[in-house]
Amino acid sequence: MNINILATVYRHMDYVLFVTGGPDSALGMLQSVMQEGDTFSAVAIGGEKLDEILDTCISAGASETYRLMDKAFIGSDTWALARTYAAFAGKYHPGAEALIFARYSSAMPMLAHLIRAQQFCYVADMERDDLGMIVTQDYGDDRRRCRVPSGSVISLKEGVDIPFQDKGASTSDVRILGLEDLELAEMSVGSFGSRVFEREVC
């Protein structure tokens, strides 16, 4: 007699949150889909003043925080920025369930292309079922629910207000990553790696 056993294998999911604006709503949305054993990391690109925002992410439950900072990154256009994000995702979180942008940025669809992932912009809601994640996209004139394949890139719709719960986690060190940590060539990022240049102020 053949017995087929169907089982739902629970897997722990790892999320990456790119802090490209106020992360509060993104943290609230992440907390709403995270289950026991899931982890998320927060990453920002820029100077020291971002550490305060990353501390907020830690208090909301981030297991790790990163700040991408190197003088070689200065002058990056969205293309160079996307390459930097892609290098980070590929080296530090290659198996992430979702890469989430707190706010839409042109670098987000570029990153999705670079890592060959699907993109979901204007996300107003996230759910989770046995098969994975489902998002609701709000295009203004149309809303749709989509199944999100693992490794997709998501950005939240502006104006979505989901409060997050402060879990009181203690502040830990923000890990600073530079050009060498990301194994990027100097000519591929910053102004050298950019495609668009500011020519003059009119």
Next chain:
Amino acid sequence: MGGCDGCASSGSCPSYSSGDSCSSGSCGGEKKLPPGMLEHYNTNQSTADGTLVFIEVSDKGGVQKIEPVSIQLLGKASEMQGGRIFGIVFGGPERKELYKEIFSFGVDTLYHVRDPRLSVFHPEAYAESVAAVCERVIPATVLIGSTPRGAELAPRAAASMGTGIVTECSDLALEGRKLSMFRVSEGRKTRYECITFPQVATVKEGVFPFPAAQEGRGGTAFYWQYKGDGFKQIL
């Protein structure tokens, strides 16, 4: 012509050492060429020409309508006189009803990515198709309306072509094939240039005026088949 193996191996050719191609054959160096000849035969320069405009169509209540910003961009493309104007539209056979209107606003060649599944916005499939059509026509400029869908499509299309993008431009100007893209940010108007082709720009609705339709104007339409699998699972 242009082989120049002898001087390449000796390293004596100034054109070879500067990385330019030598077009004289005898390779006496660029000083012996007539003025402008070296540039004329520079095989490394891009041949990109013309403008590709993304024609966004909305289907509301069973009625299909071209987004106003797409028409405004066609008007701007005609005004800039940057060569041929290409259009790209997505959707099933019903889009054929829009051809006349699209041609009337200046499109010379229309690529219709004909697949009923693409009546719905799938950014991955749209971006792949834009890149594939660009590979065919090699436009110098790609213009996309900065609607929610256009703003999502444009960066992915640009990335798939390995080029840059300037979003939400307040003005565009063309010098030869070089596009100046202007943006206003914090009260400051700045001019941007893209160093690669095609130059991708997005523009919001209302930045450029509606052009007058040229009734009876014709063009060529090609069906384009999307063979990829960049479809989302919409529930």
